[in-house]
Amino acid sequence: FERCGHFRGVALQIQCYQCEEIRQDDCSSPEFIVNCTVNVQDMCQKEVLVMEDGIHYRKSCASSGACLIASSGYQQFCTGKLNSVCITCCSTPLCNGPRLKRQPPGSEPYTHSPLNSPSALPLPL
8 A cells, every 4th residue: 555655544445336247227226236345446337338139237346447447448339339338437436326317328427537537547558
């Protein structure tokens, strides 16, 4: 923890919705709530896949580094069309749950916002 310099001595734990199998319902009911690993998994991740039989979801706890790398890596595949894959990351409790209000297509609330990404995260170029 000295190397990172943040969260020193503070136990940071959030809750996220988790469903590892791809599901057609968005697995946002209370039985899918899990406690994420303290000081390791500091974000919630949501994958939305558009398949021939409909929209599928996968949700989990994630470390900020892994989630942000995955979301940026899949950004080019996030089209909203068939075979689209969108990965989003967020850092507040249960933020990968149901969408509260209708958003226009393509305006996911936390795709790559500077507010939700650590400023000093090294990303490979």
